[in-house]
Amino acid sequence: MSEESLPDAARPAQDDARPEYADGGPEHAGELPEYAGELPEYAERVLEVSELIPPGRVMTYGDVAEWLEEGGPRQVGRVMALYGGAVPWWRVVRSDGVLLPGHELRALEHYRAEGTPLKEASRAAEGHLPRLDMKRARWDGGGRAQGHT
Numbered sequence: 001m002s003e004e005s006l007p008d009a010a011r012p013a014q015d016d017a018r019p020e021y022a023d024g025g026p027e028h029a030g031e032l033p034e035y036a037g038e039l040p041e042y043a044e045r046v047l048e049v050s051e052l053i054p055p056g057r058v059m060t061y062g063d064v065a066e067w068l069e070e071g072g073p074r075q076v077g078r079v080m081a082l083y084g085g086a087v088p089w090w091r092v093v094r095s096d097g098v099l100l101p102g103h104e105l106r107a108l109e110h111y112r113a114e115g116t117p118l119k120e121a122s123r124a125a126e127g128h129l130p131r132l133d134m135k136r137a138r139w140d141g142g143g144r145a146q147g148h149t
Contacts, residue, residue: 010040021080033133034058036134039083041108042068042070042071042079043067043082043083044101045066046064046071046076046079046080046083047083047084047086047087048067048068048080049064049141050064050088050089050091050092051087051088052081052141053088053091053092053139053141054139055062055088055114055115055116056114056115056116056117056137057116057137057138057139058090058092058093058116058132058133058137058138058139059072059091059092059093059094059138059139059141060073060093060094060095061073061076061077061080061092061093061094061095062076062095063138063139063140063141064076064092069141073095076092080092090103090106090107090110090111093132095132095134096131097119097132097133097134097137098131098132099129099132101131105128108129108130109137111132113116113123116132116137117132117133117136117137118130118131118132118133118137118145119131119132119133
């Protein structure tokens with residue numbers, strides 16, 4: 001996803017060079033990237049919503065966008081990829097319940113510690129990793145994000 005797809009206020013300056021996870025990945029959760037300085041307003045709002053999600057519950061990227069009434073799932077995903085290491089990133093997920101590629105085991109640790117509902121994988125499933133049980137784990141944000149997938 002390109003930064004051009006972010007709402008105007010969320011686009012980082014052009015001369016910022018960033019890896020996929022600017023903070024070094026979820027293993028550095030709680031640390032802001034060095035270049036962060038002042039976050040774009042849209043990014044701040046996305047991160048604030050992610051912090052509202054109760055332990056053991058999740059919202060989809062689309063749910064967060066609907067809550068904010070701005071952007072879409074891709075824009076939220078981009079913000080989480082760039083800035084999400086400082087917040088509970090594992091609570092903002094894909095609508096199909098698949099764990100974040102490349103960070104599955106770390107996310108799974110958080111889900112199990114928080115009691116997030118999971119659907120255990122069958123032995124035939126690649127990697128035998130569970131998925132989130134979206135019917136039980138999904139948080140509606142107090143009614144503002146209902147109905148979005």
